[in-house]
Amino acid sequence: MSPEMIRLLAGATGETLLMVAISAGLGTLFGLPLGVFLATSGKGELFAAPWANRVLGVVVNATRSTPFIILVVAIIPFTRLIAGTSIGTNAAIVPLTVASTPFIARLIEGAIREVDQGLIEAARAFGASPLQIVLKVLIPEALPGIVLGLTLAVVSLIGFSAMVGAVGGGGLGDLGIRYGYQRFMPEMMLAVVVVLIVLVQALQSLGDILARHLNKRIRHA
Amino acid sequence: MVDIENELRHCCTAESDALMNAPLGYLNDTALQRLVPAEAIVRLESVSKVYPGRHGAPVSALDGIDLAVPQGSVLGVIGRSGAGKSTLIRLVNGLEKPTSGRVIVDGADISALPERALRHARRSIGMIFQHFNLLSSRTAAENVALPLEVAGYDKAAITARVDELLSLVGLADKRNRYPSELSGGQKQRVGIARALATKPKVLLSDEATSALDPETTRSILDLLSRINAELGLTVLLITHEMAVIRSIAKEVAVIDAGRIVEKGDVFDVFTRPQHPVTRSFLADETGRALPPYVADRLRPEAAPGTQAVVRIGFRGPHATDPVLARLARDLNIETNILAGSVDEIAGRPCGTLVIGVPEASLEKTLTFLKHYGLDTEVLGHVA
Numbered sequence: 001m002s003p004e005m006i007r008l009l010a011g012a013t014g015e016t017l018l019m020v021a022i023s024a025g026l027g028t029l030f031g032l033p034l035g036v037f038l039a040t041s042g043k044g045e046l047f048a049a050p051w052a053n054r055v056l057g058v059v060v061n062a063t064r065s066t067p068f069i070i071l072v073v074a075i076i077p078f079t080r081l082i083a084g085t086s087i088g089t090n091a092a093i094v095p096l097t098v099a100s101t102p103f104i105a106r107l108i109e110g111a112i113r114e115v116d117q118g119l120i121e122a123a124r125a126f127g128a129s130p131l132q133i134v135l136k137v138l139i140p141e142a143l144p145g146i147v148l149g150l151t152l153a154v155v156s157l158i159g160f161s162a163m164v165g166a167v168g169g170g171g172l173g174d175l176g177i178r179y180g181y182q183r184f185m186p187e188m189m190l191a192v193v194v195v196l197i198v199l200v201q202a203l204q205s206l207g208d209i210l211a212r213h214l215n216k217r218i219r220h221a
Numbered sequence: 222m223v224d225i226e227n228e229l230r231h232c233c234t235a236e237s238d239a240l241m242n243a244p245l246g247y248l249n250d251t252a253l254q255r256l257v258p259a260e261a262i263v264r265l266e267s268v269s270k271v272y273p274g275r276h277g278a279p280v281s282a283l284d285g286i287d288l289a290v291p292q293g294s295v296l297g298v299i300g301r302s303g304a305g306k307s308t309l310i311r312l313v314n315g316l317e318k319p320t321s322g323r324v325i326v327d328g329a330d331i332s333a334l335p336e337r338a339l340r341h342a343r344r345s346i347g348m349i350f351q352h353f354n355l356l357s358s359r360t361a362a363e364n365v366a367l368p369l370e371v372a373g374y375d376k377a378a379i380t381a382r383v384d385e386l387l388s389l390v391g392l393a394d395k396r397n398r399y400p401s402e403l404s405g406g407q408k409q410r411v412g413i414a415r416a417l418a419t420k421p422k423v424l425l426s427d428e429a430t431s432a433l434d435p436e437t438t439r440s441i442l443d444l445l446s447r448i449n450a451e452l453g454l455t456v457l458l459i460t461h462e463m464a465v466i467r468s469i470a471k472e473v474a475v476i477d478a479g480r481i482v483e484k485g486d487v488f489d490v491f492t493r494p495q496h497p498v499t500r501s502f503l504a505d506e507t508g509r510a511l512p513p514y515v516a517d518r519l520r521p522e523a524a525p526g527t528q529a530v531v532r533i534g535f536r537g538p539h540a541t542d543p544v545l546a547r548l549a550r551d552l553n554i555e556t557n558i559l560a561g562s563v564d565e566i567a568g569r570p571c572g573t574l575v576i577g578v579p580e581a582s583l584e585k586t587l588t589f590l591k592h593y594g595l596d597t598e599v600l601g602h603v604a
Contacts, residue, residue, distance in 0.1 A: 141356055
C-alpha cells in the first residue's frame, strides 16, 4: 500500500470514529431518558402514562422500521436545518443520531425491564421517590445490560456510517465506495473491510469486558 | 397435700398464671407489660381490598380486617398462600391502598396520605422480604446506605450509621461483599440492617425466612427477637409456617380467605385453637396428632371392654405438674399413656398428653383434672 493510501485510510477511519462517537453520544443522550420513560410509563408503573407510552412506542417503531438509507434521504431538509448542509461528515451525524436514538431507547428499555420488580418494591418501601428509584436502583442495576446494548448500538452505527458515504458523508464507507469500487482498487476495498472488522472486534470486546466488570450478579474469582 | 382452691384462684387468666406461678425464668418483662394494655402502633380498621378482576368479576383479597399491633410487640399473621396476608402487610406501608377502611400507623392514616408524605412516613416503617431484594450492583454496606442516601443524610452520618447497623446484624466483616458473595442468611441480615437504617418504629417482615433453611431461619428469628427486645421495635410478620410464629411472635392472627378467623395470644391460640384453619396449621405440631395405632381403633361410643381416650392440655406452669401420679395416688385411678409431649411456646411451657382411662373412672378423672385447671377433651373410646 502506498503512503497516500494509508493517509486516506487513516483519515477515513478518523472520520468514521468521529461520526460514530458523536452520534452514539447524542443517541445515548436522547435515547437514555426515552428508554427509561418507555420502561417505566406503562400502566401501573412508576411514571404511569399509558397513552404517552403508546404514542412514543409507535414513533420509535416507525423510525426503526424505516430503512436507514431511506431515512437519510427523507430527513434531508431536517439535516440541512441542523447542520446547514446535507453533504459531508458533519451532516451525516444528523441521520445517524436520528436512527440510533430509538434503537438505543429500545435497548435501554429492555435492560431496565430486566431489573427485578422486587427491587422497585423495596425502594418504594424505604421511601424512595420515582426519580430516586430510576437513578439509584434501575439504572445502576441495569448498567451491565445497558453497556452491552450500547456496544451493539455502536457496532450498528459503524455499519450505518458506511452507508452515509453513499450520500456524500465521509468515512470508511465513502472511501471503500469511491476508491475500492468506482476506481477499481480492490486492495483499498480489502483494507477498508479489514479496518472495519478490527474496529468492530475491538469495540465489542471492550463492551464485553466493561459489562462483565460491572456485573456483580456473577461471582468473580 | 395440694391446695386445689389456691391453685384455682391463680388460674383465672393466662397472664396472672404466668406471673404468680411461673418459675423465675418465665417472669420476664413481656409478662409484666401484658398487664398494661399497650398503645397500638399499627391499626387496621375494617379494611377491605378488592382487585378489579381480569375477566369481569372483582376479586376480594381482604374483607373487613380489624387488627391492632401493640407498641413493642411481635405480631404474626399466618395464612395459606392466597389468604390475603401479602396484601395485608403491603397496606401497612402504603404499597397497596385499601378499597375501604383505614390503616393507622403511629397516628397517621397511611391510606389517606399524599404521595410525598407517604414516602416520608415509610422511613419509620422498615420492611424485609422473602427474596431479600438487595441491589446486586451494591456491596452490603452500600445496600444498607441506600435508604439513608434517599433520606438525604450526609456522607459522614451514613458511614457511621452503616457501620453500626452491620455490627448489629453481625456482618461488620462483610461490608464490602456483593450480595452474590453472601449466603441467604447473610443476605437477609443485610436486608434487616437496611430496613433498620432510618430508625423505624415498625418492622414489616414479608415471609422473611421462607427461602431459608431451618437453621438459618432460627438465627434470623433470633436476630429479629433481639432487635424487638433491645430496640423496642414493633414487628409485624406474615408467614405460612407455624414454627415461625411459635418461636418469635407474642400474638398471632390467623387469616383465611381474606378474613381474620382467629387472633390472640400465641400461647392461647396454640394451646386452645378454636378455628378449623388454626387446627390444620397446628396439626403437624408435635403431640397434637394421635399415633396411628390409636387413631385407627378410635370409636365414638363406649362399649364393654373399652377405655376412654382423653387429651389433656397442660398450659403454663401446670405443664410440669405430676398430675398422673396424683391421679393414681389420690383417686387410685390407673391410666395408660398413649401419646404426649411437653414443649415451650412463646417462652411458656405447655404440654399435651393423651391417656386411656377406664370407662368407670372417666367422670371422676375429668373432674379431678378440671380442678387442676387443665384442659380436657374426650377424643373417643378404644378397645
